[in-house]
Amino acid sequence: MSAGESSPRRRPGGRTGRIRAQVLDAVRAELGERGFDGLSLDGVAARAGVHRATVYRRWRDVGGLLADLFAATGEDDWQPQDTGSLLGDLVALNRENVAALTEQPSIAAALIAASFRSEEAARGVRRLWEERYARCEVIVERAVARGEVPAGTDARRLLVAATAPLYHLLVLLRMPAEPGLAEDAARTAVVAASAGAFAGGSRDADG
Amino acid sequence: MSAGESSPRRRPGGRTGRIRAQVLDAVRAELGERGFDGLSLDGVAARAGVHRATVYRRWRDVGGLLADLFAATGEDDWQPQDTGSLLGDLVALNRENVAALTEQPSIAAALIAASFRSEEAARGVRRLWEERYARCEVIVERAVARGEVPAGTDARRLLVAATAPLYHLLVLLRMPAEPGLAEDAARTAVVAASAGAFAGGSRDADG
Numbered sequence: 001m002s003a004g005e006s007s008p009r010r011r012p013g014g015r016t017g018r019i020r021a022q023v024l025d026a027v028r029a030e031l032g033e034r035g036f037d038g039l040s041l042d043g044v045a046a047r048a049g050v051h052r053a054t055v056y057r058r059w060r061d062v063g064g065l066l067a068d069l070f071a072a073t074g075e076d077d078w079q080p081q082d083t084g085s086l087l088g089d090l091v092a093l094n095r096e097n098v099a100a101l102t103e104q105p106s107i108a109a110a111l112i113a114a115s116f117r118s119e120e121a122a123r124g125v126r127r128l129w130e131e132r133y134a135r136c137e138v139i140v141e142r143a144v145a146r147g148e149v150p151a152g153t154d155a156r157r158l159l160v161a162a163t164a165p166l167y168h169l170l171v172l173l174r175m176p177a178e179p180g181l182a183e184d185a186a187r188t189a190v191v192a193a194s195a196g197a198f199a200g201g202s203r204d205a206d207g
Numbered sequence: 208m209s210a211g212e213s214s215p216r217r218r219p220g221g222r223t224g225r226i227r228a229q230v231l232d233a234v235r236a237e238l239g240e241r242g243f244d245g246l247s248l249d250g251v252a253a254r255a256g257v258h259r260a261t262v263y264r265r266w267r268d269v270g271g272l273l274a275d276l277f278a279a280t281g282e283d284d285w286q287p288q289d290t291g292s293l294l295g296d297l298v299a300l301n302r303e304n305v306a307a308l309t310e311q312p313s314i315a316a317a318l319i320a321a322s323f324r325s326e327e328a329a330r331g332v333r334r335l336w337e338e339r340y341a342r343c344e345v346i347v348e349r350a351v352a353r354g355e356v357p358a359g360t361d362a363r364r365l366l367v368a369a370t371a372p373l374y375h376l377l378v379l380l381r382m383p384a385e386p387g388l389a390e391d392a393a394r395t396a397v398v399a400a401s402a403g404a405f406a407g408g409s410r411d412a413d414g
Binding site for chain 1: 320329332367372376379392398401403404405
């Protein structure tokens with residue numbers, strides 16, 4: 001159950017780093033093509049061209065592979081785009097999200113699906129999302145600095161409002177991505193944020 | 208694969224209706240307690256006190272049970288509350304959603320989880336959501352009639368904006384329900400809707 005804490009963490013580079021990269025690439029590919037049910041240590045080892053014993057020793061089980069995949073994903077240097085406006089930044093973010101959820105196969109969708117099968121994957125999804133929201137807070141800080149939204153705007157609530165409709169429609173309802181989805185959700189959040197919907201905690205809505 | 212279309216649909220009442228009700232109650236209970244992996248026709252038959260052969264003949268497999276459970280859920284007479292204001296209506300709706308997603312065990316959460324395991328469940332979730340959104344459109348119609356939001360406001364987009372954050376936080380991120388979650392998400396949607404965020408995007412002929 002705690003494979004997430006004991007998963008291998010080694011410096012990138014060198015033979016150990018190369019093997020980890022090969023194995024995690026294979027996990028992504030297997031997950032995308034075959035889904036959680038098709039994921040096995042033997043299949044990953046074969047695809048990665050790494051000895052089975054190595055994979056079993058370092059990652060132990062499918063949960064260990066998933067935990068390390070999430071950890072590695074959180075170690076990247078992704079940053080939200082800085083387009084010069086809140087709307088532009090949120091549209092750019094949402095376009096990246098829509099692209100990740102609709103590519104074939106979608107690793108992002110496969111990881112979310114896996115989170116309903118494995119405790120490690122559920123923890124991994126939550127941590128990765130927390131980490132991504134933290135990196136995206138700068139979008140709201142910039143908007144406050146530009147005077148686009150009130151000081152005290154809750155970055156997390158604004159980011160959830162801007163992005164949740166995509167996940168709702170594409171992942172939970174499994175709808176196709178309609179044109180304008182990324183832009184509409186971003187624009188809604190900007191309108192609400194500009195009107196102070198995410199500032200000052202709960203308050204009465206008055207005109 | 209098409210158990211959804213061929214699942215038993217019989218008039219309520221009578222012996223057939225009673226057996227269906229018993230079986231579907233047992234499916235809900237098993238799903239809530241044991242999840243998708245614990246769901247079996249034998250377990251459902253035993254719990255329902257219905258002969259195994261009957262369950263196998265009418266529902267055929269777990270997918271058939273799930274498809275019929277969704278169909279039955281869509282046959283209820285649920286209607287959104289009419290509180291006299293858009294905010295009140297959306298808060299009431301969101302409080303029902305939060306309650307359904309956080310009760311222990313949560314059948315709603317179990318059905319969403321099952322939708323990542325079974326094509327029948329995925330279709331069932333989508334249909335049920337479509338059906339629920341259609342019933343909730345009256346909330347937006349009333350708000351337009353009261354002049355709270357502009358004519359031409361897209362009911363579906365407003366409803367998704369109001370409800371998606373709950374599913375995002377409670378189902379995908381598996382966060383606990385923070386106080387004010389139902390109210391905040393409703394208020395955000397009202398602020399955006401009042402500012403016209405859901406009107407005029409894709410022009411309808413009505414107006």
